[in-house]
Amino acid sequence: MKYDRRKFIEFLGKASLGTLIIPPFLVSCGNTTTPIKNKQITDETFKRLKNIALENLAPTTKDDLVLTKGLNYHTIIKWGDSISDNDTFGFNNDFTCFIPLDKNNPKDGLLWVNHESVNSLFVCDFDENKYDNPEKQRTKKQVDLELYNVGGSIIRITEINGRWQVVHNDPHNRRITGKTPIKLNWDTTIKGESTVMGTNSNCSGGITPWNTFISCEENYDGFWGETRYDENNTATHIPSDHGWEHFYNAPPEHYGWVVEINPKDGTAQKHVALGRFSHECCTLYELADQRVVAYSGDDSNDEHLYKFISSKPNSLKEGTLYVADTINGKWLPLDWETQPALKDKFKDQTEVLIRAREASKLVGATPLNRPEDIEIDPITGHIFITLTNNKPKNDYNGSILKIEETNGAFDALTFKASIYKAGGEENGFSCPDNLAFDMAGNLWMTSDISSSAMNKPDKPYMPFKNNSLFVIPRYGEDAGKVIRVASAPTDAELTGPWFSPDGKTLFLSVQHPGDETKDIKNPTSKFPFDADGIPKPTVVAIQGDLIEKMNFLKQIESS
Template structure:
């Protein structure tokens, strides 16, 4: 592995000097936040979370940490979302995505031919997935930590009852059910206008397959997964909802905004090779005075898929696109089989559309396309889409490639996106753990977090802010209300480990690696 090779560190340094001459080290912005100006760091292969000079991080929560009420923080934390107006104390929703081959779990599991998960291992996995609500507070010394025993601390797991909403609720396409058990494969997400969280089920099919191989464990209906889940962190007794109006596929995230008439608009990408991007428009308008009752707007509307060649949004609706009636009996079936319906009417296959975020100044839509090695696209790119008349309810648009990955730009495989208050785009990368520092990915070192100005003289300039530990991925960036704390997940450090006693990473505590949420701030 390259992180043991001293000559590779010299290679990285040479590539860095070539791509980042000294004159580009500072981010020239007339306005800014605590994270707007920094000296970009070079690629690294070290087993540490590395930040620019002048910044520090604290561990907020780690896998297995006691929440003070008998619950424990789950595995492979991903998306984070801060709730509350107090920049020093609030609630944090955190996704827990997947387990993998369980090789670093204390009960042990290694992929072997014919080996299946035991019932006990499946029970462990179910509990460690889903998400966590944790109350967090900044102490007198400036360190963030969990408020142990808070009544808000809560786990949503693979065992939690969750209600269906929308056209697929009770439809034959989901077995006629109105409630399902559990959520997992929770990747990224979003926040609603009424202050609840979206958690998106992504690679659910792999988990369903693993669990279904054990005949002692009740089989799962795969149509019950692959949805966007709404959770209310402020109400510990609330039942989460799966909104079928947003379609069923490998959701990366769901970002919400308003159209010109006041209708809700939600964008989402399908994170897989040759899949599409979607948006939902509600039938009725958003009314702020109704608060959380606005959640009902997610039950009626139209889901669209993008035709990138025609610059059109195509309705996945039996009445608006009668051709769908040739293949699908009900609107619920259309939504359960979103991928098939999208391709059937001409949705454009793309190179792993992942996170989608909306620019806070001009409303343009930024889309991360991670890569598609089947097409020779190893580095990915970020699209910038502008709706016609700058109206998110429009059914036509134009788009451009905002920036392409590769050695010329200094980053590869964009995944999670975030905008700061100044309109700078922050990008987490997701080079596969087994490909890091190898082949075409040699120049990039470990995965990282990058800042890219979207306007001004440095528009499109990629600047590395953070470097992840060995085999980790940085995900789920979210700023506190005052912009002085950046929450971020460090996911799957040492993912290629096969022996818990000899892991490939020992971040963060010098022992077996533990996925953790960190809080980054200026020193």
């Protein structure tokens, strides 16, 4: 597809209309800036933009963060680094987002980073392979180390001479951990508590219209187990892999929520109204009357897509949670008062929200193939959802689902669903995970091939090799193509793409390098190549001429 000058300027006109669709703060899992507004485009600038050279990296198994031509990176922070005299950076960094301290200075602000999980071998020197029942063999000291290394980090970072660095001991720097007291934003207690112990399994997230961080609890059952109910509504505890419940009396019902963190003081709350399940992300949109719409996906096979619509301005408590029927294009209310099937099964709305998965199936929601990240297109307003895979249903490569809300209204109760891109060798990617739109509306995407299946001859993922970062350009000769621009180190996953406010830096997590390590003295990866040779989850800043050209900000401002 080739763009001439007239069509290109027509595209810019659509981009400027996009500012009417998306609020200025772009509340979502990766967007941080609005599309460019009307500017004068010279012939010389157009030629430079048209001739962006995108080099599609070949799949590789190299143990390094490999970048395409026109990109470079530097490390901002890695596991174990000190952020203050009292705290260190946690393990398995995932989602990242950035809020400038001064809206007029895009080079100084607060970075929030999720810490999703722990590898016990690295974090607390516990080798699960040596025990038949590893969850019962850990010591309390080891569990406490694991609890400290999950949650999230708030760190002040600033860009000096082109390199982002942590401002050590800044008053904003703090850890939110598996032990931090967190309030439940609800009128009734859950399992007798209104304040719960900590957060964990923090996957993706976002930023609220009022400039607080959003973090989402995903695979909490791996740490605290889960409560299952039979046909007679009799509850049974399903034990966790890590066995934290043997050391602390924290019921599974205290986890699986969307968490909001105040960057100023680190106070946090869990939003019960948004439902309890394996939240991959929570993508927010502010309506004209300041009511909030929140999209979220349940990252598990045959689970569902959700949307919360608030009934009051700036509220993530008052409102209705809906679940998607993608076959008929309907948002179905998970409302105990109006749904007879829910009244028959559950005692009240609180129980509906705690058991959102069961409630969704009762009202007829569509099972999906691991809905993960959700992003709103800043040009069209369409909603994109990554469906990572569903191996039991022979969907190994996943796809990207597109939702078009009726009349473009985010609080509509009907929509149209279609597949935007299917994973597989033809499109060059597999297992899509995190998404982010840049300032020009180009779509960036990371992949999530599990380390246990990656580069295995008997698995279907051999052609794709290591996990990667891709971009789908919006304009130019490569428009619509899926282009690999970065490859992750061995066993690693690239997560949490988020652009700086000026569009010149892409913050990105390198998560769980060396995840398949069985012998700490012989790790499968050595990234980021510290002297100790131990692989460490790392947050990097990706920069370069290619990103600036893709955002076409510098060229337009100078034209």
